[in-house]
Amino acid sequence: MTTPGHLYLVPAPLDFGCAVQSPLTDALPDATLRAAAGITHWICENAKSARAYLKRIDAIHPLATTIQAQNIVELPREVHKKGDHHGGFDARPLLAAALQGHDVGLLSEAGMPAVADPGSSVVRAAHDLGLAVKPLVGPVSLLLALAASGLNGQNFAFVGYLPQDATERTDRIRALESIALRTGQTQLFIETPYRNAALLQALVASLQPNARLSVSWGLTLPDGRTRSADVKTWKRTPAGPDNQTPAVFAIGR
Structure with missing residues (x-):
């Protein structure tokens, strides 16, 4: 046999x-x-x-x-x-x-x-x-990004991709923010790299100033970076990932 x-x-x-x-x-x-x-x-x-x-x-x-x-x-x-x-x-x-x-x-x-x-x-x-x-053991971008975010790593959810339609995306962002601020549960999501800038712009425009936004990109690469700050700080200095590099986004408090 x-x-x-x-x-x-x-x-x-x-x-x-x-x-x-x-x-x-x-x-x-x-x-x-x-x-x-x-x-x-x-x-x-x-x-x-x-x-x-x-x-x-x-x-x-x-x-x-x-x-x-x-x-x-x-x-x-x-x-x-x-x-x-x-x-x-x-x-x-x-x-x-x-x-x-x-x-x-x-x-x-x-x-x-x-x-x-x-x-x-x-x-x-x-x-x-x-x-x-x-x-087998190897890199998982979601967990690397969560660990580097400073957000709640005891209670978190990965919600995949956000809607591409601008109105639906804004509604989804605000719904995820409500969960994060009310419960403390970190909300993780991703986007196709060429839409990184559009998503970041929508997040900064839609989230409350006191919400915390973390973005990780180029993880495990020499120029990889995680930036985590409240939204009012992001509005002052909105620099984030380019439109070629995979990124992980997170909302928390």
């Missing part, structure tokens, strides 16, 4: 799409890189970027097989567009290799798969199939 493989959750560095890349060893433990080098079957968001990441790993720990021979399967397009955090997508067929005895790695573009990125459907499917799920 074939012994099933494991599903490994393989974190990726946070420099995806950034002009500068840091050495992998600055952001990922050696044990994670060694484990990733031994995996030959992958589920990912994008095969091209997955191969680029594997090439970086190969320069540190030789891969178990060539990059060309790696078995890489992409999550369907609808998973990227609509997400898979609420169920509805059956990822069990993607784990056929694990049932045949191969370890399978789940990989996102940056950070931990299934956290602020697609992949939770694959993890659910692994549990339903009786496969062991093994998360």
Whole structure:
């Protein structure tokens, strides 16, 4: 009888799409890189970027097989567009290799798969199939940003993306602010980098002067930064992330 493989959750560095890349060893433990080098079957968001990441790993720990021979399967397009955090997508067929005895790695573009990125459907499917799920150690932008914010790290919520429509976005910002100021629960959210400036402008314009706003960008990179201040300070000096660098936003008190 074939012994099933494991599903490994393989974190990726946070420099995806950034002009500068840091050495992998600055952001990922050696044990994670060694484990990733031994995996030959992958589920990912994008095969091209997955191969680029594997090439970086190969320069540190030789891969178990060539990059060309790696078995890489992409999550369907609808998973990227609509997400898979609420169920509805059956990822069990993607784990056929694990049932045949191969370890399978789940990989996102940056950070931990299934956290602020697609992949939770694959993890659910692994549990339903009786496969062991093994998360590897690596950077998670949300937790790094929360730790660096000075906001409440005992009670917090990640709410994903805010609406793109200006009126709906303002309403959402004020609703999140109300929760943060009333309960002390830090509200974390993200945005596509090219909308960073627009979101920051909306936050500064919509939030109360006494609310605290934290923005982290370029985390784990040499020029990474977290800025945390009350909104009246942000209004005086609104400098924040550029429109190329991934950022995490947080509202608190």
